[in-house]
Amino acid sequence: MKSTFNISTKAKLFLGFGLIIVAIILLSILSFVSFNNINNAQTGMFKSMQMERNLTEFKADENRQMLTMLQITISKDPTRTNELKKQLVDKAALIAISLSLIENELQSYPVQLQKFNEIKVQLKRYIENREKRLTLNDAGKIEESINMAREIEGPLYEKIRMMILEIEKDFSDIIDAEKAKTESLTQSADITIIIGSMGIILLSIILIFWMIRMLRKISVEIRNGVNILGTSASEILTTVTEVSTGATETATAISETTTTIEEIRQTALMASQKAQSVLENAQKASDAAENGKESVQQTIEGMYRINQQMNLIADSIVKLSEKNRSIGEITSTVNDIADQSNLLAVNAAIEAAKAGEQGRGFAVVAQEIRNLADQSKQATAQVREILNDIQKAVNLAVMSTEQGSKAVENGSILARKSGEMIEILSDTVTEAAQSVIQISTSSQQQMAGMDQIVPAMENIKQASEQNVIGTKQTQTAAHNLSELGQNLKIIIEKFNV
Amino acid sequence: MNLDQKILRARAKEISRHKIKQDDMAESLSVVEFLLIPERYGIESKYVSEVLSLREMTPIPGTPAFVAGVMNVRGKIVSILNLKLLFNLKERGITELNKIILVRMDRMEFGIVTDAIAGTLKVYPNTLSAPPANLHGINAEYIQGITPDGIILLNGENLLTNKTIIVNQK
Numbered sequence: 001m002k003s004t005f006n007i008s009t010k011a012k013l014f015l016g017f018g019l020i021i022v023a024i025i026l027l028s029i030l031s032f033v034s035f036n037n038i039n040n041a042q043t044g045m046f047k048s049m050q051m052e053r054n055l056t057e058f059k060a061d062e063n064r065q066m067l068t069m070l071q072i073t074i075s076k077d078p079t080r081t082n083e084l085k086k087q088l089v090d091k092a093a094l095i096a097i098s099l100s101l102i103e104n105e106l107q108s109y110p111v112q113l114q115k116f117n118e119i120k121v122q123l124k125r126y127i128e129n130r131e132k133r134l135t136l137n138d139a140g141k142i143e144e145s146i147n148m149a150r151e152i153e154g155p156l157y158e159k160i161r162m163m164i165l166e167i168e169k170d171f172s173d174i175i176d177a178e179k180a181k182t183e184s185l186t187q188s189a190d191i192t193i194i195i196g197s198m199g200i201i202l203l204s205i206i207l208i209f210w211m212i213r214m215l216r217k218i219s220v221e222i223r224n225g226v227n228i229l230g231t232s233a234s235e236i237l238t239t240v241t242e243v244s245t246g247a248t249e250t251a252t253a254i255s256e257t258t259t260t261i262e263e264i265r266q267t268a269l270m271a272s273q274k275a276q277s278v279l280e281n282a283q284k285a286s287d288a289a290e291n292g293k294e295s296v297q298q299t300i301e302g303m304y305r306i307n308q309q310m311n312l313i314a315d316s317i318v319k320l321s322e323k324n325r326s327i328g329e330i331t332s333t334v335n336d337i338a339d340q341s342n343l344l345a346v347n348a349a350i351e352a353a354k355a356g357e358q359g360r361g362f363a364v365v366a367q368e369i370r371n372l373a374d375q376s377k378q379a380t381a382q383v384r385e386i387l388n389d390i391q392k393a394v395n396l397a398v399m400s401t402e403q404g405s406k407a408v409e410n411g412s413i414l415a416r417k418s419g420e421m422i423e424i425l426s427d428t429v430t431e432a433a434q435s436v437i438q439i440s441t442s443s444q445q446q447m448a449g450m451d452q453i454v455p456a457m458e459n460i461k462q463a464s465e466q467n468v469i470g471t472k473q474t475q476t477a478a479h480n481l482s483e484l485g486q487n488l489k490i491i492i493e494k495f496n497v
Numbered sequence: 498m499n500l501d502q503k504i505l506r507a508r509a510k511e512i513s514r515h516k517i518k519q520d521d522m523a524e525s526l527s528v529v530e531f532l533l534i535p536e537r538y539g540i541e542s543k544y545v546s547e548v549l550s551l552r553e554m555t556p557i558p559g560t561p562a563f564v565a566g567v568m569n570v571r572g573k574i575v576s577i578l579n580l581k582l583l584f585n586l587k588e589r590g591i592t593e594l595n596k597i598i599l600v601r602m603d604r605m606e607f608g609i610v611t612d613a614i615a616g617t618l619k620v621y622p623n624t625l626s627a628p629p630a631n632l633h634g635i636n637a638e639y640i641q642g643i644t645p646d647g648i649i650l651l652n653g654e655n656l657l658t659n660k661t662i663i664v665n666q667k
Binding site: 189340342346 | 546547582
């Protein structure tokens with residue numbers, strides 16, 4: 001029903017207004033045509049009037065020419081005569097021009113044209129006559145000139161004048177005819193317009209009634225629609241309010257998330273920085289380990305050198321010991337000699353005792369030998385003491401050397417252990433450094449990720465905000481819609497058809 | 498304190514040695530002093546033929562314990578006696594450091610092992626004192642006396658003529 005209603009309405013609307021428009025157009029065309037005709041008639045009338053005027057002017061000019069001729073005829077002054085001649089010539093030219101114009105105009109009036117041609121012929125003869133007259137005047141034959149004037153020129157002119165008058169009358173008739181035509185045209189136009197207008201008015205009135213009926217139907221539909229609109233708007237409003245709340249919550253959550261992400265980012269940054277500093281420390285430790293290794297190496301070398309020195313010392317001590325032993329042997333030998341001397345002395349003393357008185361000198365000698373032997377013994381005893389001391393010192397030195405050697409050995413072992421420890425430490429530090437590098441990298445990646453998340457979050461936040469704004473706008477729109485519905489209702493009610 | 502001092506002075510006098518004139522040559526004996534640790538012994542030099550250090554002593558099996566062995570002294574085989582075993586002194590072993598005193602009387606000759614030869618000295622018989630009864634188990638017949646210095650003077654004659662020292666190989 002609706003569709004057919006719609007199509008019908010459209011067609012009817014088009015039809016109705018179309019008709020009116022067509023009517024108006026027709027009326028306009030008609031009016032236009034009438035006006036055109038009237039205009040043409042007017043133009044014709046004006047042309048004829050113009051023609052009349054031109055002819056009159058021609059007449060006047062010819063009169064003037066005649067006067068001039070007369071003046072020339074009676075003029076005695078050559079200067080004045082020339083002047084007048086010039087005037088004549090000039091005027092003649094002008095007259096020729098105006099005649100040609102008139103001829104042009106007469107093209108549309110063949111009858112009159114024919115008459116005009118005749119006039120032209122006559123005029124030509126008249127002008128020839130004038131020329132003759134001029135020559136006569138120049139020759140001084142005034143009397144002949146005057147005679148010509150009176151006998152030829154006069155009548156000619158009269159003829160011309162009569163013909164012109166004829167033409168004038170013709171044109172006057174034409175004018176009248178035109179006038180009558182104009183009047184009739186005007187009348188018919190009036191009638192047509194009135195009839196047309198009345199038709200249009202009738203059409204309009206029919207259309208108005210039909211449109212009112214249609215509008216009433218439409219308004220009913222609109223009212224229904226408005227009601228539905230109102231309800232829908234309310235529902236939309238409710239939904240939108242809910243969405244708005246949801247969007248606000250989302251926005252809050254996003255804010256919190258953004259803050260959390262910022263914190264994470266800060267932590268990641270700190271971790272990265274710490275990792276960086278740890279890396280630096282690891283590097284330092286590594287360098288220190290390297291130095292330590294070098295130091296250990298140097299220590300070991302030093303120990304080796306000390307060992308070598310120790311060995312040299314030991315060799316010296318051994319040599320010393322041997323020398324000591326040699327000395328000991330020698331002193332032993334000396335001691336033996338002393339012993340033997342002693343025994344010898346004792347034997348000598350015994351022999352001396354056996355010899356009695358004779359042996360007294362020998363006994364003294366024996367005693368001296370004994371003393372010598374004793375001194376030797378004492379000396380050897382001292383030397384032995386010294387040797388003993390030396391031996392003790394050598395022993396001490398050997399012990400010290402041995403202890404030194406042991407200490408060097410221990411030191412070497414310790415140094416080697418230190419070296420190993422440093423090696424382990426260095427490896428550990430290197431591992432730690434690598435781990436730190438990995439931490440740093442992952443931390444960097446974390447931060448890069450955060451950097452990516454932050455703008456994304458920003459986008460989400462903006463989108464959410466826009467969402468909120470959008471929902472608010474929707475809210476406003478729904479509200480407006482609702483109001484619109486209300487307004488429409490009011491308007492519809494006002495628009496009571 | 499006066500009494501104590503007196504007593505002490507009396508004791509000092511008793512113990513102190515008397516200075517003997519060295520010019521008194523008539524009664525002096527020339528004694529060879531030797532050591533058998535821990536005691537100092539002496540023997541008259543008239544019995545001593547020689548003093549020498551111990552070298553290459555050959556022990557002889559089947560001989561009494563106090564016979565330490567025999568020694569070649571310039572081509573002569575001399576038996577060596579260990580007085581320590583004879584006198585029942587503590588034996589500390591015989592080394593090259595020990596000295597041998599060759600003692601001789603008539604045809605009896607042997608060497609005695611000593612720890613060291615102290616030298617010769619003059620001993621005046623009138624200064625000799627009698628040996629105490631319990632002197633290290635040495636038979637009293639071998640001891641002639643004790644010098645003021647504490648040297649045990651051996652009776653060389655008794656020592657050389659004692660039958661116990663003669664080893665009968667049969």
